[in-house]
Structures are given as structure tokens and as C-alpha cells.
Amino acid sequence: MSAQKRRAAVLGFPIAHSLSPVLHRAAYADLGLSDWSYDLFEVDEPALAGFVEGLGSEWAGLSVTMPLKRAIIPLLDGISETAASVEAVNTVVFGADGRRHGDNTDVPGMVAALRERGIEEVESAAILGAGATASSALAALARVCTGEVVAYVRSDARAAEMREWGERLDVPVRTADWADAAEGLNAPLVIATTPAGATDALSAAVPERPATLFDVLYDPWPTSLAARWSAYGGAVVSGLDLLVHQAVLQVEQMTGRAPAPLDVMRKAGEHALAAR
Template sequence: MTHRAAIVGKPIGHSLSPVLHNAGYAALGMDDWEYGSFECDAAGLADLVASLDDTYVGLSVTMPGKFAMLDIAEEISPRCEDIGSGNTLVRTPTGWRADNTDVDGIRAALERLRVDAPTVAAEGSEAVLIGGGGTARTVLWTMAELGCSKVTVINRTDRSDELSPLVTRTGAEFEWLPPHADLEPVVERASVVINTVPVDGTTDVVEACSNAPLFDVIYNPWPTPLAKAVRAKGHPVAGGHVMLAHQAFSQFEQFTGLAAPEESMWAALMDRF
């Protein structure tokens, strides 16, 4: 019997998830597994999922379906429920279970930065987050779990009412600043800057946000202007390809029940850069 999984989102043509998962299947000799893609917006997600036959065991859900997928799931992991968005649907005997493996990807990227900057996201440290969208929610939740004492969000609009509970639930402090604020003192106090917005959205903050280690979730194009500026000042950088790979490793294990062949999957991803 063929087993299938797929990435779902809109647009979806740029996704490298098929590269990662299919490389994993090939490395383990899983000839009866295949990973594809569906272009689908949030409004059509429920109908798409309902149309899938039993050969589909899992879905990787990207924007704009990360919020809508929770309405489809019969079971929601605790972290996914806390964050309010997810990226993973796994078929179970009773329906679909939702999870958010972006948490695993974020943790892996921060661990890579810690090789060169041990204080990155350490307990009691401060962090700066650029952006306030769906990925930002996951970052905020993860930073709170890691014990950060304060997260400052740089975003054009004030979404404090929506975002602050993800941080303050652990007793950490939350602050919102617009891009035109005096950002340099905030960044200089931070152990890490995390960017979640496309390149065009960082133009006004590149200089101010280049004085700390950086995790930039963007991997196309790579390196980003912000990543170049941070490296030029001697700070370490982790890119979105690290997060992409590690969230996929976790999904692979949930879909197949097998440990992900990480080296093979990572090598296949790096062939695209």
C-alpha cells in the first residue's frame, strides 16, 4: 500500500518540503512512500482534507492555513493549542491530530547560534522579534519556554493584546515597538534577534537590528540583507533552512513512526542552496 504525505498552502511552488521528505524516504528505502503538494488557501483546507483517501497519513500545513487547520483537527497537541496555530496534521485512528513542529525548528536554530554565542535565548536573557504574524506566535511561545525574561516585538502595528499572553504566561515581559523607534539600545541588550518577515519588511531596521546574533527564518533569498549586516559586524547567524529542516525531521517521525535520516535530508536541502 502506498503511503502519502504532502505540503499544503498557497503559494506552494517554492516549498522545499518535498525535497526534504522524499530524500528521507529514499535514504531509508521506503519505496512505497511519496510526498507531494497541494495549493490550497485557508477557506478550502477543510474540503481538501476531507477529500483525501486513507493513503494520506500526514500533511505539512503552511500559510495561509496554519490557523484554519486547528478547526479540522480532532486532537490538538498542548503546544499547538497554546500557540494557536500549527503546521502538522497527522492521521490517527480517530481523525487528525494537530501539532506545531516549528517549535523544534526554532529550538534547533537557536542551538546552532549557541555554539558561537552561548547566551543566546538563555534563561533570563532578552530577545528581539521582528514581525507579528503566524510564525511570530510560535517564536514568542518558544522564547518564553526557554526562560527569556523579556521579548520586544518590532512590528508596524501594535498587536500586544493578541501576542503578549504568549510571553507573559511565564512571567516574562512583553514590549512592542514600531520600526521607527530607537531600536539600537534594545538590540544591544538582547541575546538574539529573530526575524520573521520577508526581506522587504526589514529594510528600515537592518542597521538598528544588526548588533546581536541573528536567527532569520527567511531562507529565500539567502543570505538576507539583515544576515549580511549581522555577519559584517562579527555576530553569528542562523538561517531559515535550519528551522525548515528540523521541523521536517519532527514531521517525518510523526508521519512514519521512524527516526528521520537527518544527514540525508539535510544534504538534499543544501543541494538547493
């Protein structure tokens, strides 16, 4: 049992859709942390500093989602090497001395989700899209992929950003036009980082014997691409897999209790999604 009431929450804008409260509360219940609470707060960038400064000693940690993952960095006392490598923090842990430490559990969460499906190493990979999640995907591939990563993007500016991220993360990145994204579906590992609907047109181009697709979306699920991929016998890693694995790491960091109950958290997430 906890000696005192402790609080944690997820911040973002918008935030009502977040499954984080479901996952963290399920973990607290399983771990017997009856004095712990986990809430959600809709906070935009202008309000972020005031919100963080107003938190009291009962706060143990924060989950941070878009558009705050970069904006919160100047408000912290330090960040992990992983967070620095992608310039994004999704986890803040408050120390007993009040210091705020930032980390990024998206990157190891991706790696853990892949390893759960038996993906330890691939010779090459493709990334669909070049948004905020793509840099985390590249950082995860730095630990998994031994060869070239091809990023399919919609603009020259996005292409330049992806090549820059590749240099920073020491991942060989080649960029290609989004119009040729169907070619990328033949890669040993395809990571789709695009918004809902963006890859629907690609479902018709899924190869007869697809390898592994990691689609970071979880609602709506399955995406057209994931459904076709599964129908053809390919392995599919979902956004819920990512969400659960990164949340497991957050729970462990915030509560100091390990291991966090992965299966319990996943079932809670699946139940919540089914009820939507």
C-alpha cells in the same frame, strides 16, 4: 521497506515555492521508504475541508502552511498542547484508526535550531515583527529566554496582540515602535519574523559585536540584515535551519522512524535553494 504505499503532502496557498517536498523526499530516500510519496497541493481555506475529507487510508500525514495553520484545527480530532498554545497547526498525522491529530513543530524546531548553534538560554530577546510567525517565536522563547522579550511592531493593534500572546505563553513582553527597531539589535538574541525586505534598512544599524540573529527567511538568502550580521562576526540562524528542524520532527511523526536524517535533509534543501 514499507508494507503498503503511503502518502504525505504539504498544503498551502500559494505553495509552489515550498521546499518541503525536497526535504521529506530526501528523508524517505535515506530511510529506505521507497513506497512513500510526498507532494504539494495548492489549497485555500474554502477548499480545505473538502480536501481533507477526501483523503483515503493511504495518507500518513500533512504539512500545513499559510494560510491554513489555524483553519485546519476544527477539522482535527485533537491537537497537541504546543499547537493549542499558539493556535496553529503545521503538522497533521493520521492514525491507524483514521483519527487526525494536529501538532506544531515550528516551536520545537526553533528551539532545536537555536540549540544546534549553542543557544540554550538567553537573558533577554528581541522580536522584529508581529505576524503569524511571531507567536511561534514567543513560544520558543518561553523555553529559552529567562527575561524580557521586546517586540518591535508597526501598529498599536499588533502591539496589543503581542502582549496578549506574551500573557498566554507566560513570557514577559514589552512592545516598542518599529521606528526604534535598531535598538533591538543589541539584544542577546534577535528573531526577525518579517517578510522579505522589511529589515533591509536595519542592516546599517548592526552593532560592531552582534550576538545571535535568527532570521526566519530562507529565500532570498542571505537577507541584507543576515549578511551584515555575519560580516560583523555575529551568529546567524536561518529560515532553512528552522525549516529543516521542523521537517525532521514531521518526518519522525508521520513515518514513525527516528531519528530522521537531519544532515541529508539540510543538504537537499541547500542544493535546491542554490538551483533557484
